[in-house]
């Protein structure tokens with residue numbers, strides 16, 4: 001099917017992007033087009049104007065600056081997959097990148113586009129919940145920074161204003177004694193998650209200092225397993241503590257039965273993946289991986 005008619009703009013600066021979004025009602029940003037174009041072609045959505053950001057310079061950068069990892073709005077999944085910065089202490093992010101969709105989609109789709117799309121089955125939001133990421137957003141009222149937790153308010157719904165564009169994701173340095181991973185159950189390679197769990201752990205004197213646990217595909221948005229995190233933080237990462245946290249993460253999940261599995265099945269996947277993910281992350285942190 002062909003998409004409904006739309007105007008197409010490709011501004012060459014961020015200022016022009018924000019102006020176009022502010023002036024044109026029904027305008028939408030396009031980054032990789034891997035979600036926007038399919039929904040237009042399927043006529044699930046329509047837009048009056050596409051504002052293509054691919055000509056805006058400086059948005060394709062992955063770099064460490066002032067103790068933070070910065071991932072620009074034109075960083076593709078494949079760039080994240082291949083970046084040497086997304087290994088070791090940021091290994092959770094490199095692992096996630098490799099599990100998003102298939103190579104064709106990864107070549108064009110972007111990390112920030114995935115966050116803005118707010119699909120509760122999207123992988124990046126859980127990884128960034130676990131990594132305590134934040135988003136830099138530019139709009140008509142200027143620049144603001146929001147935590148990833150504040151972005152999504154429901155399936156495909158965000159707190160972004162119509163004239164706002166995400167320009168980068170920032171991830172704090174988790175420190176040397178840290179580890180993380182992403183475990184995703186998919187029916188076949190390239191599929192969306194039946195359920196998935198992102199885990200990031202930092203140890204402090206043999207105790208859990210910071211911990212983040214994000215859940216994919218088991219709620220109306222990607223979820224933070226807050227009770228599980230609270231149960232671990234400040235305590236020794238014993239087997240019992242890990243098992244208890246995994247059970248709490250499963251309780252926090254709100255899955256729906258569908259063709260990918262029943263509620264009980266998905267909840268159990270969360271428990272098992274959380275336990276496995278925590279053990280992997282804790283072992284990496286104990287080894288003092290950089």
Ligand SMILES: Cc1cc2nc3c(=O)[nH]c(=O)nc-3n(C[C@H](O)[C@H](O)[C@H](O)COP(=O)(O)OP(=O)(O)OC[C@H]3O[C@@H](n4cnc5c(N)ncnc54)[C@H](O)[C@@H]3O)c2cc1C
Pocket residue numbers: 028029030031032033034035036037038073099100101102105108109110111112113114115116117121122123124160164165166167190191192193
């Ligand atoms: C076959 C297939 C399989 C897939 N499998 C998976 C999967 O397993 N896991 C997964 O996580 N994703 C999957 N996806 C989605 C894919 O990851 C998309 O690339 C991603 O969701 C959107 O990124 P994009 O850059 O292509 O965004 P676009 O398609 O360009 O835009 C998507 C939405 O985000 C908005 N947007 C984009 N960039 C910005 C920005 N910088 N600021 C504000 N708004 C913005 C657009 O206006 C639009 O509403 C799949 C997609 C396909 C087609």
